[in-house]
Amino acid sequence: MFKKNLNRFLKSLIFPSLVFPTMVNPSLPVSASPPTGFNQYKSNVEGGECKEVEYPSSTTGVNRKAMIYTPPRYSESDKYNVLYLFHGIGGDHLEWYNGGNVVNILDNLYAENKLKPMIVVMPNGRAMRDDRAIGDAFAPDKVAAFDNFQNDLFNDLIPFIESNYSILTNRENHAIAGLSMGGGQALNFGLKYLDYFAHVGAFSPAPNTNSPNVLFADIEAIISDLKTLWISCGDKDDLLNVSKGVHSYCIEKEIPHTWHLISGGHDFTFWKDSLHQFLQVIFKDEQSEIFK
Numbered sequence: 001m002f003k004k005n006l007n008r009f010l011k012s013l014i015f016p017s018l019v020f021p022t023m024v025n026p027s028l029p030v031s032a033s034p035p036t037g038f039n040q041y042k043s044n045v046e047g048g049e050c051k052e053v054e055y056p057s058s059t060t061g062v063n064r065k066a067m068i069y070t071p072p073r074y075s076e077s078d079k080y081n082v083l084y085l086f087h088g089i090g091g092d093h094l095e096w097y098n099g100g101n102v103v104n105i106l107d108n109l110y111a112e113n114k115l116k117p118m119i120v121v122m123p124n125g126r127a128m129r130d131d132r133a134i135g136d137a138f139a140p141d142k143v144a145a146f147d148n149f150q151n152d153l154f155n156d157l158i159p160f161i162e163s164n165y166s167i168l169t170n171r172e173n174h175a176i177a178g179l180s181m182g183g184g185q186a187l188n189f190g191l192k193y194l195d196y197f198a199h200v201g202a203f204s205p206a207p208n209t210n211s212p213n214v215l216f217a218d219i220e221a222i223i224s225d226l227k228t229l230w231i232s233c234g235d236k237d238d239l240l241n242v243s244k245g246v247h248s249y250c251i252e253k254e255i256p257h258t259w260h261l262i263s264g265g266h267d268f269t270f271w272k273d274s275l276h277q278f279l280q281v282i283f284k285d286e287q288s289e290i291f292k
């Protein structure tokens with residue numbers, strides 16, 4: 001404890017903005033202006049593969065669907081980082097694929113050599129027998145199923161991914177992120193299961209986000225173990241109070257994090273920009289400086 005505080009104090013002399021974070025990681029762009037074409041198909045860019053798979057879920061008693069992106073030249077003889085990426089309240093496993101141009105964003109970043117090789121797993125975060133995105137998205141049983149997804153994730157999906165894909169096993173190689181309802185899940189599950197995840201990202205997290213004193217129940221472990229804590233929101237988003245609450249708590253408790261409040265609303269223009277930036281931060285050694 002004393003040693004950790006001493007380390008933080010010494011580091012604060014060299015990197016004050018990293019140890020006692022201000023608003024943003026200064027090395028990252030903050031505007032909602034990703035480069036032109038970042039989410040568009042380019043015929044000269046080598047593509048990864050994105051496939052729908054089914055995995056058996058003991059949590060729900062049925063087979064469940066997920067989209068899995070594997071990078072260009074994916075090979076079983078290499079080992080890969082893995083990002084679990086979640087959709088919002090009205091979506092399903094196809095939301096990032098159809099609405100978020102996730103394949104183009106990833107393919108284009110690989111072509112520019114801007115991200116570490118990773119598999120991206122996009123599940124259906126509504127862990128119930130009938131998980132279709134139909135009817136009242138706010139029905140209590142559906143909202144409860146978003147919380148229940150942590151059981152499906154750890155007992156069913158992660159074991160399926162680990163036994164079917166060539167995955168790096170250290171926590172530093174695992175990230176969890178999502179938009180809105182899925183952003184709440186990423187915070188709730190990622191900060192709780194620190195022994196599995198070291199990178200956590202929430203893009204306009206929704207009111208399913210646990211209150212900060214629950215999220216940050218183990219502040220010491222979070223500060224020492226987490227490599228990325230990313231929270232972003234559009235300034236015109238009706239749910240801004242949720243992410244602001246998490247950000248303010250981090251400031252108050254001196255929890256290092258990246259906070260991006262950028263011009264935007266509760267939509268894919270904002271979420272695509274957030275994903276594009278988050279992908280470039282995770283799994284990189286230099287980012288760990290923020291959390292040491």
Ligand code: FER
Pocket residue numbers: 087088089090143179180181182206207208239
């Ligand atoms: C709520 C408002 C919005 C809520 C969830 C959402 C659980 C989710 C929005 C989204 O995913 O886009 O009160 O409560």
